[in-house]
Amino acid sequence: MNTVPDQEFAISAQQVDRNFGNLKAIQNLDLQVEKQRIYGFLGPNGSGKTTAIRLLTGLLKPSAGSISVLGYKLPKNAEKLRLKIGYMTQKFSLYDDLTVKENLQFLAKIYGLQGKHQHKRISKLLSIYGLDQKANQLAGNMSGGQRQRLSLAGAVLHQPELLFLDEPTSAVDPENRREFWEQLFDLCDQGTTILVSTHYMDEAERCHKLAILEAGIKRADGSPDELMANMNAHVVEVLSDNIRNLKNQLFTLNEIISAAQLGARLRVLVNKKVTDPIGFLKQLPMAEQIKQAQIVRPSLEDVFVTCTGEGRQ
């Protein structure tokens, strides 16, 4: 197993399709995930995040296209890949009727970890993920956040090179979410490549790189900064006394991609084709409603709205 061509990437996929009957769950997915990076899948419900992860873990066979993970061609070599990847499923998939410790012991044995090594590894995981006190509690009786920490502990137990996390923080409060991400960065520092799906913008922003998925299609990818810099729109914040009315009027214009109310302000995305967005807004018939307008730094949410807007129209 020496120098496979795409070994520089942990994951590389070309033109991957996956259909469920008539439904095209994934279309033309091209993906390159560098090693030791955190790569994010950002997308709304049903956009195909879970399906993409299942394809990349070898759980589903692609309808077309080629996938190579850690140098193994999938789905052919899925079995060999198993020792090197960890997968935290979206739905809790450890055993509700086993205790935290029993769940980890089960996994440890499955991965061939025994005796002293097993004991050491499990105590370490319990302390890293703050589960010491819960070691003998049934997994089914734990809170959502605790369960997710247990799932993560289970997924990293065998120190995989590549970790797939499917919406790992969906049941975690913001405080614990931050801590969870600290742990992901620790893992990343230790050399693990992480692919994580989310529909939280703040989480997506923490990723080294991310792909925005919508309706099974990758709309954009790159680092959060790149995505914001290359965004196909200007972001203008507008002050007005009659925001709802202004918003409805702006919406009818082709140049306006979106207008979203943020308290007393309106965040307007204007197509990049318009070179001077402020001037453009000022010359509109409803310009007298605009008290103030200024260009602001785009956020990832703006990127998301710009990319996915097309699909909705």
Place this chain on the structure above:
Amino acid sequence: MNSFLRIQAVFIKELMQLKRDRMTFGMVIMIPLIQLMLFGFAINTNIRHVPVGVVDHSQTGLSRVLVQTISATQIVNFTQHYLSIQQAQQAIASGEVHAVLIIPKDVSQRLVRNQSVGLGSPPSSDEETSRPIAQWLVDSSDTMIAAAIKSLRNMPLLELLNKPPNRGTPTFAVTLLYNPEQRTAVNIVPGLVAVILTMTMIMFTSAAIVRERERGNLEMLITTPVRSFELMLGKIIPYVFIGLVQTAIILGLGYSVFAVPINGSLLQLGAATLLFIAASLVLGLVISTIAKNQLQSMQMTIFVLLPSILLSGFMFPYDGMPLAAQYIAEALPATHFMRLIRGIVLRDVDVFNMRFDLYWLLIFTLIGLAIASLRFKKNLD
């Protein structure tokens, strides 16, 4: 080495889950206990105390003695008197009684002339001597009850006349081996082992994979290095022990409560039981890989369970069944085990003489395990 460890991991996990599943754990013990008591006491092919009525046209002392003599056999209980045959027929139709004895007016004359009484006089025409002394009307839709009443046809009547019974020499001498007292439990109890094992073993394992799929555990399991056959083996081994415990409960209670002897070698009994347990578990696993949810797996279990009860020889003798049914029965592990366990427990047969039944169980297990492992794909498609 690692493979062994993984089987062990699945095995221990399964035990833990079983330990916490009080309901299932209770069922493991209660099913054989309750079924044994139920079937052991309830199923009885020695029919006794069938409620019957009488229409007495003669109203003599003799007719009353006749009724008493028949009652003394304990096969029937005279519970009703009817005045007319119509009334009696209505009572049979309504299920009040299963049969009615009609005693004719001339019962005394008929009795005197009856050959079985053997008085030889007075001389009479053939037609007269051949007349039965009374008549039974029987609801024969239940063949067992009909047979019980029919067995009364040739009951000796000499006691009626205060004479010692005329013990004629029977055509055949019959020696009853293995169950001389003709107790039904002797046949039922070993058969019950086969039925209960079929039920619990298939039921538990048929839900095994399906349950993991329903609860979402499968998605995690198949991303681990555990192989199909390791998963299958680890999952069924705990139930092997359960099967043995159930067998011990049934045969133990059968011995102490129903006095069913265990004549054969325990070792051979154990070996045959293990093979049968294996075959049943594997059948359950195959079902588990076909069924999409637990309801489906339950339906398929019942689909196998019913012929295992009805065709395996548990309820009805195998040899009495039409050929097509026999072929179906041959395919079922329960049929082979039914023969084996009755052979070993009751007739102390050397299992080597029944090795073809063993072979079938073995082949069934191996093919089943292969099918289950092949069918269980490690992906979600």
